[in-house]
Amino acid sequence: MWGFIERAAEDVDAALRQDPAARGRIEVALCYPGLHALWIHRISHALWRRGLVLGPRILSQLGRTLTGVEIHPGARIGRGVFIDHGMGVVIGETAEVGDGCVLYKGVVLGGVSHARVRRHPRLGQDVVVGSNACVLGAIDVGEGARIGSGSVVIRDVPANATVVGVPGRLVRHQSRPVDVAHADLPDPVAEALGRLSQRLARLEEAAGQKPAAGEGEADPFEGAVEGMREARPSPPRGRRKRR
Numbered sequence: 001m002w003g004f005i006e007r008a009a010e011d012v013d014a015a016l017r018q019d020p021a022a023r024g025r026i027e028v029a030l031c032y033p034g035l036h037a038l039w040i041h042r043i044s045h046a047l048w049r050r051g052l053v054l055g056p057r058i059l060s061q062l063g064r065t066l067t068g069v070e071i072h073p074g075a076r077i078g079r080g081v082f083i084d085h086g087m088g089v090v091i092g093e094t095a096e097v098g099d100g101c102v103l104y105k106g107v108v109l110g111g112v113s114h115a116r117v118r119r120h121p122r123l124g125q126d127v128v129v130g131s132n133a134c135v136l137g138a139i140d141v142g143e144g145a146r147i148g149s150g151s152v153v154i155r156d157v158p159a160n161a162t163v164v165g166v167p168g169r170l171v172r173h174q175s176r177p178v179d180v181a182h183a184d185l186p187d188p189v190a191e192a193l194g195r196l197s198q199r200l201a202r203l204e205e206a207a208g209q210k211p212a213a214g215e216g217e218a219d220p221f222e223g224a225v226e227g228m229r230e231a232r233p234s235p236p237r238g239r240r241k242r243r
Contacts, residue, residue, distance in 0.1 A: 034083030037069035095120035
């Protein structure tokens, strides 16, 4: 019992530390659904470890109904974890979340296998997973890593790295954790297309094919639909037979 109270106090401290909107311990304890989901999970996980199945599952479903956060009783959640807002968060049976991790709304720690083995991610300490990001499969996310909002991560992530995109791509690798500005994340696909466009422009200029100043290039798709309609032969029209 004392251990549960100690963990609960750590969870409240984590919320106060991670959320600038938090004003006090009583407010956090009463009004934060992510916190309530963690507390319900700690009870269901303790029962799960004792070999019970149905009771912990019913308890986890009750927590899902009350908080919008679904955590399987078998998942391992560390100390000082903070689930911000929480709605739509799903954490699978064999997932592991390290101490000090932060999960935002809509995060999924899911599996991609039907085998009864470890099939969910393992997050190291102090990992931050942005809103609506999916981390899938039995992969390892290193300590201090940052995953951008909306990303889909299917491969291991090094410690202190930043991953964005679908599928997730490594865009930054620091020697120490950094804060992620979720509204200003790099786009590796757009950057690659930009470099390709610049290279194509240089090649055209070297070949003397660059259009004159003020002369815009024709859009190859302009009028494509109309051209297809004109080129499409109309079906023959025969006279209807009178009955």
